[in-house]
Amino acid sequence: MDWLNALVQGVLLGGLYALFAAGLSLIFGVMRLVNIAHGDLIVLSAYIALSFGVALGLNPLVALLLVVPTMALIGYALQRLILNRTMGEDILPPLLVTFGLSVILQNALLMGYSADPQNLQAGAIETASVTLGPLAVGLMPVMVFATAVAVIAALQWMFYRTALGRAFRATSDRQDVAQLMGLNRAHVFGLAMALSLAVTALAGVFLGIRTAFDPAAGGARLIFGFEAVIIGGLGNLWGTLAGGVILGVAQTVGAKIDPGYQILAGHVVFLIILALRPRGLFPRIDG
Amino acid sequence: MSAILELQGVKKAFGAVVVADDQSWSLAPGEALGVLGPNGAGKTSMFNLVTGTLSTDAGRIRLDGQDITGWSAARRCRAGIARSFQVPQPFAHMTVFENAYVAATQGAGLSGRAAETHCLDVLDRTGLVAKSNVQAGGLTLLERKRLELSRALCAKPRVILLDEIAGGLTEHECQSLIQTIRDVHATGVSIVWIEHVVHALLAVVSRLMVIDFGRKIAEGEPNAIMQSREVKEIYLGIEADA
Amino acid sequence: QTPTIKVGHVSPRTGPLAGFAEADDYILQAIGERFGAGVENNGRAWQIEIISKDSQSNPNRAAEVASELILSDEVDIIVAASTPDTVNPVSDQAEINEVPCITTDCPWQPYFFGRGGNPAEGFLSTYHFFWGLEDVIGAFLAMWDGSGVAKSVGGLFPNDADGNAWGDPELGLPTPLAAAGYALTDPGRYQPMTDDFSNYINAFKEAGCEIVTGNMIPPDFGTFWNQAAQQGFNPKIVTIGKALLFPSVIEGLGERGIGLSSEVWWSPSHPFSSSLTGASAGDLAGGYMQTTGRPWTQPIGFKHALFEVVADVVARAEDLEDPEAIIAAIAATDMNTIVGPVNWANGPVPNVTKTPLVAGQWQREGDGVDLKIVANATAPEIPTTGELMLLS
Amino acid sequence: MPDALLTLQALNAHYGDFQALYGVDLRVDPGEVVAVIGANGAGKTTMLRSIAGLLKNAPGAIRWKGQAIGALRADQVAGRGIALVPEGRLLFPSLSVEENLVIGGQLGRKGPWSLQRVYDLFPILKERRHQQSTSLSGGQQQMVAIGRALMANPELVLMDEISLGLAPVIIRQIYEALPGIVGEGLTAVIVEQDIAKALSVSQRVYCLQEGRVSLEGQSQTVPREDITRAYFGV
Amino acid sequence: MTLSVTRRTRLSTTWLILLVPIVLLLIAAPWWAGRADLRLMGEIALYMSLAILWNLLAGYAGLVSVGQQAYVGFGGYLFFALTMLAGLHPYAALPLVVLAGFVISAPVAVLIFRLRGAYFAIGTWVVAEVFRLSFAQISSLGGGSGTSLAPDIVRSLADGRDAREAVAWWLALGAAALVLGTVVWLLRSRQGVALTAIRDNELAARSLGIDIWRTKFTVYVVVSGLTALIGALIFLQKLRISPDAAFSANDWTAFVIFIVVIGGIGTLEGPILGTLIFFALRETLADLGTLYLIALGIVAIVIMLFAPRGLWGFLRDRWGLELFPLSRRVSGLAKKEA
Numbered sequence A: 001m002d003w004l005n006a007l008v009q010g011v012l013l014g015g016l017y018a019l020f021a022a023g024l025s026l027i028f029g030v031m032r033l034v035n036i037a038h039g040d041l042i043v044l045s046a047y048i049a050l051s052f053g054v055a056l057g058l059n060p061l062v063a064l065l066l067v068v069p070t071m072a073l074i075g076y077a078l079q080r081l082i083l084n085r086t087m088g089e090d091i092l093p094p095l096l097v098t099f100g101l102s103v104i105l106q107n108a109l110l111m112g113y114s115a116d117p118q119n120l121q122a123g124a125i126e127t128a129s130v131t132l133g134p135l136a137v138g139l140m141p142v143m144v145f146a147t148a149v150a151v152i153a154a155l156q157w158m159f160y161r162t163a164l165g166r167a168f169r170a171t172s173d174r175q176d177v178a179q180l181m182g183l184n185r186a187h188v189f190g191l192a193m194a195l196s197l198a199v200t201a202l203a204g205v206f207l208g209i210r211t212a213f214d215p216a217a218g219g220a221r222l223i224f225g226f227e228a229v230i231i232g233g234l235g236n237l238w239g240t241l242a243g244g245v246i247l248g249v250a251q252t253v254g255a256k257i258d259p260g261y262q263i264l265a266g267h268v269v270f271l272i273i274l275a276l277r278p279r280g281l282f283p284r285i286d287g
Numbered sequence B: 001m002s003a004i005l006e007l008q009g010v011k012k013a014f015g016a017v018v019v020a021d022d023q024s025w026s027l028a029p030g031e032a033l034g035v036l037g038p039n040g041a042g043k044t045s046m047f048n049l050v051t052g053t054l055s056t057d058a059g060r061i062r063l064d065g066q067d068i069t070g071w072s073a074a075r076r077c078r079a080g081i082a083r084s085f086q087v088p089q090p091f092a093h094m095t096v097f098e099n100a101y102v103a104a105t106q107g108a109g110l111s112g113r114a115a116e117t118h119c120l121d122v123l124d125r126t127g128l129v130a131k132s133n134v135q136a137g138g139l140t141l142l143e144r145k146r147l148e149l150s151r152a153l154c155a156k157p158r159v160i161l162l163d164e165i166a167g168g169l170t171e172h173e174c175q176s177l178i179q180t181i182r183d184v185h186a187t188g189v190s191i192v193w194i195e196h197v198v199h200a201l202l203a204v205v206s207r208l209m210v211i212d213f214g215r216k217i218a219e220g221e222p223n224a225i226m227q228s229r230e231v232k233e234i235y236l237g238i239e240a241d242a
Numbered sequence C: 001q002t003p004t005i006k007v008g009h010v011s012p013r014t015g016p017l018a019g020f021a022e023a024d025d026y027i028l029q030a031i032g033e034r035f036g037a038g039v040e041n042n043g044r045a046w047q048i049e050i051i052s053k054d055s056q057s058n059p060n061r062a063a064e065v066a067s068e069l070i071l072s073d074e075v076d077i078i079v080a081a082s083t084p085d086t087v088n089p090v091s092d093q094a095e096i097n098e099v100p101c102i103t104t105d106c107p108w109q110p111y112f113f114g115r116g117g118n119p120a121e122g123f124l125s126t127y128h129f130f131w132g133l134e135d136v137i138g139a140f141l142a143m144w145d146g147s148g149v150a151k152s153v154g155g156l157f158p159n160d161a162d163g164n165a166w167g168d169p170e171l172g173l174p175t176p177l178a179a180a181g182y183a184l185t186d187p188g189r190y191q192p193m194t195d196d197f198s199n200y201i202n203a204f205k206e207a208g209c210e211i212v213t214g215n216m217i218p219p220d221f222g223t224f225w226n227q228a229a230q231q232g233f234n235p236k237i238v239t240i241g242k243a244l245l246f247p248s249v250i251e252g253l254g255e256r257g258i259g260l261s262s263e264v265w266w267s268p269s270h271p272f273s274s275s276l277t278g279a280s281a282g283d284l285a286g287g288y289m290q291t292t293g294r295p296w297t298q299p300i301g302f303k304h305a306l307f308e309v310v311a312d313v314v315a316r317a318e319d320l321e322d323p324e325a326i327i328a329a330i331a332a333t334d335m336n337t338i339v340g341p342v343n344w345a346n347g348p349v350p351n352v353t354k355t356p357l358v359a360g361q362w363q364r365e366g367d368g369v370d371l372k373i374v375a376n377a378t379a380p381e382i383p384t385t386g387e388l389m390l391l392s
Numbered sequence D: 001m002p003d004a005l006l007t008l009q010a011l012n013a014h015y016g017d018f019q020a021l022y023g024v025d026l027r028v029d030p031g032e033v034v035a036v037i038g039a040n041g042a043g044k045t046t047m048l049r050s051i052a053g054l055l056k057n058a059p060g061a062i063r064w065k066g067q068a069i070g071a072l073r074a075d076q077v078a079g080r081g082i083a084l085v086p087e088g089r090l091l092f093p094s095l096s097v098e099e100n101l102v103i104g105g106q107l108g109r110k111g112p113w114s115l116q117r118v119y120d121l122f123p124i125l126k127e128r129r130h131q132q133s134t135s136l137s138g139g140q141q142q143m144v145a146i147g148r149a150l151m152a153n154p155e156l157v158l159m160d161e162i163s164l165g166l167a168p169v170i171i172r173q174i175y176e177a178l179p180g181i182v183g184e185g186l187t188a189v190i191v192e193q194d195i196a197k198a199l200s201v202s203q204r205v206y207c208l209q210e211g212r213v214s215l216e217g218q219s220q221t222v223p224r225e226d227i228t229r230a231y232f233g234v
Numbered sequence E: 001m002t003l004s005v006t007r008r009t010r011l012s013t014t015w016l017i018l019l020v021p022i023v024l025l026l027i028a029a030p031w032w033a034g035r036a037d038l039r040l041m042g043e044i045a046l047y048m049s050l051a052i053l054w055n056l057l058a059g060y061a062g063l064v065s066v067g068q069q070a071y072v073g074f075g076g077y078l079f080f081a082l083t084m085l086a087g088l089h090p091y092a093a094l095p096l097v098v099l100a101g102f103v104i105s106a107p108v109a110v111l112i113f114r115l116r117g118a119y120f121a122i123g124t125w126v127v128a129e130v131f132r133l134s135f136a137q138i139s140s141l142g143g144g145s146g147t148s149l150a151p152d153i154v155r156s157l158a159d160g161r162d163a164r165e166a167v168a169w170w171l172a173l174g175a176a177a178l179v180l181g182t183v184v185w186l187l188r189s190r191q192g193v194a195l196t197a198i199r200d201n202e203l204a205a206r207s208l209g210i211d212i213w214r215t216k217f218t219v220y221v222v223v224s225g226l227t228a229l230i231g232a233l234i235f236l237q238k239l240r241i242s243p244d245a246a247f248s249a250n251d252w253t254a255f256v257i258f259i260v261v262i263g264g265i266g267t268l269e270g271p272i273l274g275t276l277i278f279f280a281l282r283e284t285l286a287d288l289g290t291l292y293l294i295a296l297g298i299v300a301i302v303i304m305l306f307a308p309r310g311l312w313g314f315l316r317d318r319w320g321l322e323l324f325p326l327s328r329r330v331s332g333l334a335k336k337e338a
């Protein structure tokens, strides 16, 4: 029973981690860009939702309708104004730029919102629970998990089955040759980042409903997201979902053994998988 | 005389695509062997297997009688196998001289003055010396190919594998390349040369091998091979009886 | 030409602990005005110059700025407040550089034992005033004892300076709770900033806990509290240290913030007044609320008291040019401040003296929330201002 | 004389401090095949890359149907109907063979070329269509690169040393197909080292030498010694 | 033939000559600098060492690690453990810390070398987190709350406050010299040439006889051991260690990366220049608090956008400046062409 509970909670937690990871996975797939600021952008979305909530009195779940396009817009602008100038063969410049961005975001949020922890109030749904057999699980975590599955399915389809996805992949391979095909890489990358941050908006709002957040909350989320991506395997979005779930379960099961091991257990499982399957559990065959 | 390089029943397949199908052949010390074959026949793959950038599915590869099948690419190079890449792989942020220097110090194990003189000497022979201080990333395709050749030579190989280095040369340049390779050959280096520019190949090699679908389909004296029906049909694309 | 004595002040102006330093500007401004006239020592007026530096809530940075204050600003006295993460590194730097140091706002066990203190020896130049875990336990027990709920307690202690001290089997909560007849369910130390408390919730449910206690940072408490609701765990009393100190945190929890309880080190209704300005606790808090438009917080009183002690020491020291004389003056302190009496002669261990502690509960007041003092058995001189109400 | 399709006027090109082209003038009329020859490093590739918009130019130096296109980005140039078969193939490694071809046509210009026609031209590609493009042999990759450019149904195709690395049989096949391709209203600029081949398939020829046009003439009539002179600057 | 290969330039020779009095002056610092300046200089020396080491990893070996705080913290903790728990004298503990750094980084390398590029970066970060969480479980070192270095141990360094400060400075200066010397030696050796080659093209490097794995492994282990030493000295200066402080990604990696980026990645001079700029910024802006960090982030981004090879890279590309004789130039070419 205990163990079953730990397992179920872990799977649901994994849904949230998969959402952290999906946007990361997408832009890494398209641009080879390691976005160190991803965690902080998640937190930024939560703050934006908070501000909409304060200004317009919106429930954060309704505010999503505004937060998602806002974040997408921010993503597009960020990419076109800053990140595009650093995109090339070398992965280091964009990585360092996002590192700088992360520091800027954290401190700007600190200035704007102070260090006070915040919480998004979604009302009764936040504490509502559903009974699954012998277990009581939160309605929100179940919703988050379902969203994660839907988002991953949509991204996977988009990436491998649509012209946009093809454009993403081609531009990621060879930027100047993609230009020759009539693709404007600046725009393509902008779209990818917009899409990534749209997913991030979902992740941020769900995070804000689940836990309290402060401007420094991004770092840990970034690591979980990355771990999910790597566990799942490069370039495989379904793998990313699986990675999130494995990470979530590892954490709750680890915590069952000793609460001190919760996060450690996630990292250790990650390292073990790395040792045994360096390309992740479900790499794309062609790689 | 025992072979310097020998392949015995080497096999390699990528799924359904067989790139080496039970390949066996050998190279005598000081010999120059030419390799022909249609695009996609498995010529480059054969080089990859010999140099260790690809691992074999089956079969043995020997260098000077020693089994090197399980060796790393680096070890094979240090043991005396050097190659040029069909798609050039320069160290783009290093100068031409430094590119050569890497080969001389790592592949040939030279150091200090000896390495430097060797590099300058090779670059002089391959006509790249004037570009010594230029970053390799700024070279044209053909200069990159020449750099491939230079680096391979700097590694002081016993066997050198050349993958399409004469393509795109003017007639004049082609002649000087042929001369360079002849000079290399004259110093006792054994050569395997893949080339679609047939006349260049014929000017150097003493034996031709034809590959298709990863299989050796003909081998022998160059002129005879060029006259053979297989080569005319599958390679030159002219009617065999024309 | 009035001589000047320099006081270095380290506090977490920015970063996750910034809530503790929220009132710095207000206090420093008022103190600065008060010190403007100078402080008399041996018949001479001394100017007190306060140099304040930000630790960015980072213990590394705290050690760094402390050493800057000591080495380049050459301060004569250094003071610090707000959690072991600020207080300990600053004290350590002062100790090794033999600079007089006064700190507060951190339970004394993490201060003393966390710095490797030995009760037989104490420290050379560093002094601390605040309450201890025994006071927290006393205050909590006083609150719970009268409530009539089952004596089964769930414990939430993180693996940080405070959590380890609170959860320590010997020095922390476990032994005294057992002695008072409470069964403590303590699954272990969690890492701060965790996303999931299902294990704790499950363990508490199984043990039938009606009380939850511990020491947490606010984000972790928020996570725990939501998940408790989702997973159907409804304790009757929730008393958590540190996380529930600030009104902003409670307001952030919305309806579910009402009824949570916490330790109270200082409030506007504390019956003490400032030795510097004569203002009562109520005056100080009222002034703050008026000036800033924000609700009062507990660190206000202690930040003020810190400078009260400084002024007192400066006035009494035999020779302000001599650090040893200043240290001797600190050790000889016996005064009443806005947070209560400060006298290092009667501390539980050398270099530590204690201020009173009570327990309180967040209750609705008007359209805001207010921390009502609901149990004062540990310090009867502090009046209660409300009655404990059970959750759910 | 009909209106020119493409004209270059005093085109310069630079790589950092290094100037690769000096005042190149060139003209391409609709429906013709223009050959560009020249020694290594003469600037042929640079010229094609400039036309395709991959290198910065003076805005007026390149005109397409009379309009200046020098300032356009490569994707905008592609939109006007100019396709480049780049030197060194440069396929998209993470796209399959078929996707590489399809993306060539992603601008949706109408014309005779379709996936099916490319497969007819290079049947081996159909066999390999789901394979990853990097796993093709060098020659097969060249076929994809050509097919990809044709898929755009361009009005002008720029081919940079397409016979490099190809077996004679394939080169023959491609050059045999070229007149047919051009016959359907396509115009081509080909850069080729094999002078004889270049002259035999083109109507007019330009020779570049150290970044300058050293010769311009009718492919069939230009004397061989002029070419040799233009080539080596003697 | 008149061709020859040189590494020295007039600038580098001048610089090497200048270096002698500079070093002497630095050694004599306790006699001319105040205690605060000495402290600051010590900190600069230690940060400079971290930057040089990180630059060797990322800029030369292409091993972009964002987890070097693992070894800073490891070194610090081990130093505390060896002196406080095992009772060793600090001087005896320092070499052991280096050794332990070598030993612990070897298995880590085996594991994370399975990752490439960006994934490698994240892998190193996770390893650092594992270190942090593991040290947080060791209760004899204070668990998550950390511990202070016993004053006795500090006093055992030297008699009196001033002598201690001097010793701490010499240790930091010595460590920086050791680090710089090791890195210059490594880069001038065969390994050095191999490193840059690997960074540019692994396939070619392998085919030219370079054992990639071993080369990277050597660099990683050497860098990690020395980073651990720097970590020990940092926490000897700070006197207090806690998991969050010891394994802080911001303090030991983000700032170090900013330093290298600003100064110029992939150059030996860059980290040195970067450290000086970083401290100049910090000393003037640190009291701005939040704004200071925002400014730092903006500076790093602007440098990345407009001078991606950093300030030194910019100077080098412009004027070919090189202080340390590393790269090989062929001279006499012009004559030959003529």
Ligand SMILES: Nc1ncnc2c1ncn2[C@@H]1O[C@H](COP(=O)(O)OP(=O)(O)OP(=O)(O)O)[C@@H](O)[C@H]1O
Pocket (backbone or CB within 6 Å): B137, B138, B139, B140, B141, B142, B143, B168, D015, D018, D020, D038, D039, D040, D041, D042, D043, D044, D045, D046, D047, D087
């Ligand atoms: N990316 C680059 N950076 C610097 N210089 C370059 C670059 N690309 C080409 N060059 C230089 O520009 C000149 C012209 O090069 P280009 O590639 O146009 O010649 P090409 O005529 O196509 O030669 P090839 O027959 O070898 O392909 C050469 O001297 C070359 O060194």
Ligand SMILES: Nc1ncnc2c1ncn2[C@@H]1O[C@H](COP(=O)(O)OP(=O)(O)OP(=O)(O)O)[C@@H](O)[C@H]1O
Pocket (backbone or CB within 6 Å): B014, B017, B018, B019, B037, B038, B039, B040, B041, B042, B043, B044, B045, B046, B086, D134, D135, D136, D137, D138, D139, D140, D165
């Ligand atoms: N990694 C791989 N996966 C699948 N197929 C591959 C892979 N590498 C090579 N091939 C296939 O193996 C065959 C042989 O390729 P190889 O490069 O050896 O040909 P080649 O004889 O050198 O041809 P070319 O003359 O065109 O360079 C080709 O059909 C190619 O598609």
Ligand SMILES: [Mg+2]
Pocket (backbone or CB within 6 Å): B043, B044, B045, B086, D137, D138
């Ligand atoms: Mg090939």
Ligand SMILES: [Mg+2]
Pocket (backbone or CB within 6 Å): B140, B141, D044, D045, D046, D087, D160
């Ligand atoms: Mg070219």
